[in-house]
Structures are given as structure tokens and as C-alpha cells.
Amino acid sequence: MSVSNEPIGILSTGVYLPQPIMTAKEIAEASGLPEVVVEHKLGIRQKHVPGPDDHSCEMGIHAAREAIAKAGIDPKEIDLVIYIGEEHKEYPVWTTALKLQHEVGAVNAWAFDAALRCGTTIMALKVAKSLMMADDSIRTVLLAGGYRNVDLIDYQNPRTRFMFNLAAGGGAMLLRKGHASNVVLESHLITDGAFAEDVIIPVGGTKMPLTSDLLNQGYGLYLDVPDPEGMKERLDGTSMARFVEVIRRAAEKSGWQLTDIDYLAILHMKKSAHDYVLQEIGLSQEQSVYLQDYGHVGQLDQILSLELGVEQGKIKNGDRVVLVSAGIGYAWGATAIRWGNGRND
Numbered sequence: 001m002s003v004s005n006e007p008i009g010i011l012s013t014g015v016y017l018p019q020p021i022m023t024a025k026e027i028a029e030a031s032g033l034p035e036v037v038v039e040h041k042l043g044i045r046q047k048h049v050p051g052p053d054d055h056s057c058e059m060g061i062h063a064a065r066e067a068i069a070k071a072g073i074d075p076k077e078i079d080l081v082i083y084i085g086e087e088h089k090e091y092p093v094w095t096t097a098l099k100l101q102h103e104v105g106a107v108n109a110w111a112f113d114a115a116l117r118c119g120t121t122i123m124a125l126k127v128a129k130s131l132m133m134a135d136d137s138i139r140t141v142l143l144a145g146g147y148r149n150v151d152l153i154d155y156q157n158p159r160t161r162f163m164f165n166l167a168a169g170g171g172a173m174l175l176r177k178g179h180a181s182n183v184v185l186e187s188h189l190i191t192d193g194a195f196a197e198d199v200i201i202p203v204g205g206t207k208m209p210l211t212s213d214l215l216n217q218g219y220g221l222y223l224d225v226p227d228p229e230g231m232k233e234r235l236d237g238t239s240m241a242r243f244v245e246v247i248r249r250a251a252e253k254s255g256w257q258l259t260d261i262d263y264l265a266i267l268h269m270k271k272s273a274h275d276y277v278l279q280e281i282g283l284s285q286e287q288s289v290y291l292q293d294y295g296h297v298g299q300l301d302q303i304l305s306l307e308l309g310v311e312q313g314k315i316k317n318g319d320r321v322v323l324v325s326a327g328i329g330y331a332w333g334a335t336a337i338r339w340g341n342g343r344n345d
Contacts, residue, residue: 004133009179010337011073013303014066016146016170017294018054021046027164030155038164039292043271047167047295050148056089057096059146059170061103063303067144067172068104075105078174079138082128083113084120084299085145085170088152100144109142117327118267119189120145120299121171125323125335126187132177144172147298152201152223159225163199165268167295171303185336186253188246192238195330198231199223235330240273242332244280247324250334254320262319263339264288265305267326268296277324286314299325315339 023046028035038044050059060083068075081104083097090096097111116123121143128141148168153160175184203219204210210221225231248258258281266277268291278288289308291297297304302323309315317340324334 004136004177006178007180007183008129008132008175008177010182010184011140011174011176011179012067012070013174013307014063014068014070014144014170014172015300015304015307016059016062016066017048018050018059018168020049020051022049027155031161031164032156033161041270041272042161042164043268043274043290043292044165044295045292047150047165048169048297049150050168054148054168056085056146056148057083057099058090059148059168060085060096060100060144060172061170063146063170063172064100064104064142064144067142067174071174073140073174076108078106078109078140078142080128080131080141081106081109081111082124082141082143083111083145084124084143086147086149086298087115088149089146096145104142106142116299116331116333117329118296118299118301119325119327119331119333121173121302122187122323122325122333122335123189123331125184126189128175129184132175139177141175142172143175144170145300146170147300149223149298150295152221154220154222157222157224159228160223162270163223165296167297169294169297169300169304171297171300173303181341183338185338186250187333187335188249188253189331189333190242190246191329191331193329195231195235195328198227198330199225199328202226239326239330239332240276240280243277243324243326246332246334247277247281247322250322250336251320254336256320256336258282260320261322262287263309263315263321265302265309265321265323267301267324268292268294289314299327301325317341
């Protein structure tokens with residue numbers, strides 16, 4: 001089997017954001033936190049939440065159609081569809097990629113779902129690039145999905161306060177082999193299963209099926225943290241270092257140093273953590289976008305940050321861009337991208 005050396009570039013991206021907005025004041029009222037804490041510590045001025053028709057796959061379809069229109073391609077040119085949205089979707093036990101493939105008209109593609117929580121887009125970029133390099137028949141790939149894990153938050157549960165930023169939206173990205181612009185370079189991922197059961201929905205699975213008795217006892221399909229102090233103690237010693245490590249390793253695999261990075265497309269998290277990562281890799285606030293007006297749209301934050309970075313003039317031709325994220329479970333990942341048509345080093 002031969003491996004292709006053709007560049008794999010991003011043809012286009014698409015983002016869908018639902019219209020309803022939840023403000024810092026509303027989060028404060030729902031949770032009992034002071035509004036100043038929500039806005040300045042959690043870093044949320046407002047966030048997008050789903051309307052009645054903003055289902056997970058449906059939002060991914062909107063974003064995918066936008067990406068296809070921007071690229072100006074026929075959906076029949078797409079060879080592979082990877083669903084990068086969340087498992088919280090229209091129906092349980094459902095292969096979402098097949099619905100998305102059908103709705104966008106990618107009739108010549110095959111499709112599958114990918115899942116690594118908020119690390120899914122990074123993981124899917126690595127998988128997509130590997131498949132494109134190894135298989136001559138895969139030349140155009142659509143990554144798309146939707147996210148509305150905001151539904152899974154109980155604002156009265158202080159154990160999940162760090163997830164009050166969860167929001168809703170859709171994102172998509174089209175990749176093409178032989179496209180020498182916005183070239184996807186190397187990725188690096190770390191997973192640590194020691195945290196696998198630290199953030200869970202306790203009911204609704206095979207261990208504790210959701211019954212009417214449990215509902216009457218006040219159980220619902222909400223995320224929870226069974227041991228918040230234990231998780232924080234273990235995570236505090238590793239998480240920020242692993243953010244920096246995956247960024248550094250993705251950069252080095254791509255032939256860069258940390259000092260070469262021009263823009264960081266990073267997920268939304270509390271402002272102090274955001275600032276820490278930028279400081280550790282030597283970037284200024286102008287070399288990223290803090291998503292305080294959007295919230296955390298899960299694994300789609302990186303696509304949103306890319307679009308905002310371009311719109312705001314923070315990403316320019318030839319810039320060295322790194323996408324970085326982390327997902328509960330726990331997973332950290334980064335992907336390096338040479339934006340535009342490149343430049344002479």
C-alpha cells in the first residue's frame with residue numbers, strides 16, 4: 001500500500017449558531033452564583049442555547065451546507081462523512097453520520113460517527129488525514145456535527161459549575177487531498193482513562209436504567225461529578241501541563257517551535273485557564289479569541305475560533321495555527337495548520 005504525499009487542506013468551514021441566547025445574568029439567576037462570578041471567573045457574558053428545532057444532527061446539517069456552499073463543490077464529490085457532534089442527539093443508539101450524509105446530498109460517500117467528547121474534532125482531523133493518505137479513493141472529506149450538551153446541565157448542582165459554559169451550535173469542515181491551502185499538518189493526542197468515570201450521567205445506561213421510580217426520586221439525565229474534590233486534585237496536577245504538551249508536540253511534529261505559533265484556536269474555559277495556556281506558549285491575547293460571547297460549543301469551538309480569527313484579522317496568510325482542545329474522560333489534543341498559501345520561512 002502506498003501512502004500519498006499530497007497536501008491535505010481545508011477547503012472551507014461552516015458554523016451554525018442557534019438564535020436563543022442565555023446571558024450571564026440568567027445563568028446567575030438559575031445557579032445562585034453572583035453575576036460577576038459568571039462573567040469574570042467562568043468567563044461567560046452570554047452563550048447560545050438551542051431553539052425548538054435546533055437538534056444536534058440538524059445543526060450539523062446547517063453547518064455542513066454552509067461549508068459546502070462556501071467551497072462551491074457538488075456534494076457528490078464528497079467521499080467520506082465523519083460526524084463530529086455529540087452523542088446527545090435526536091435519538092439514542094443512532095448513527096448520526098448517515099442522516100447527515102443523506103441530507104447534504106453526499107450520495108457517493110460512506111460515513112461514520114466519531115466520539116472523543118470535546119476532543120472529537122482534533123481526533124477526527126487526524127483520522128481523516130490518515131485515511132486520505134492511505135486510500136487513493138478518499139479525496140474529499142466532510143467533518144460535521146452539532147452540540148447541545150447544555151441540555152445536560154443542572155444549574156442547581158454546584159459539582160458541575162465548571163460546565164455552566166456548555167452551549168449549542170453546529171460546525172463543519174471540508175478537507176481535500178491536493179489542496180495546498182490551509183494545509184493540515186500534524187496532530188498529537190493524550191488520553192488518560194484514570195478520569196473515565198469522573199464526569200458521567202449516572203442514570204440512563206445499563207448500570208442504572210432510567211425508571212419512573214428514579215424520576216420520582218429526582219434523578220434526571222444530567223451530567224454529574226461523583227467526586228469533585230478528588231477529580232480536581234488529580235486534574236489540577238496534569239491538565240494545564242497536558243494542554244501545553246499537546247500543543248508543543250503537534251508543533252514539533254510539524255517542524256515548528258512553540259515560538260513559531262501565530263494563532264491558537266482554543267476551546268472556551270474559565271478565563272484564568274485560557275490566559276495560562278497563552279502565557280505558557282508565549283502568545284498574546286491578540287493571538288486567540290476568547291469565546292466569552294458564545295460559551296463552550298464542545299468540540300466545535302476550534303472551528304468557531306478559526307472563523308472568528310479570520311473575520312477579526314487575527315489569522316493571516318501563512319500563519320501557523322494550532323487547534324487545541326480537551327474532553328472529559330480525559331483527552332487532550334492539538335492539530336497544526338499552515339493557514340493560507342504559506343510563506344517563506
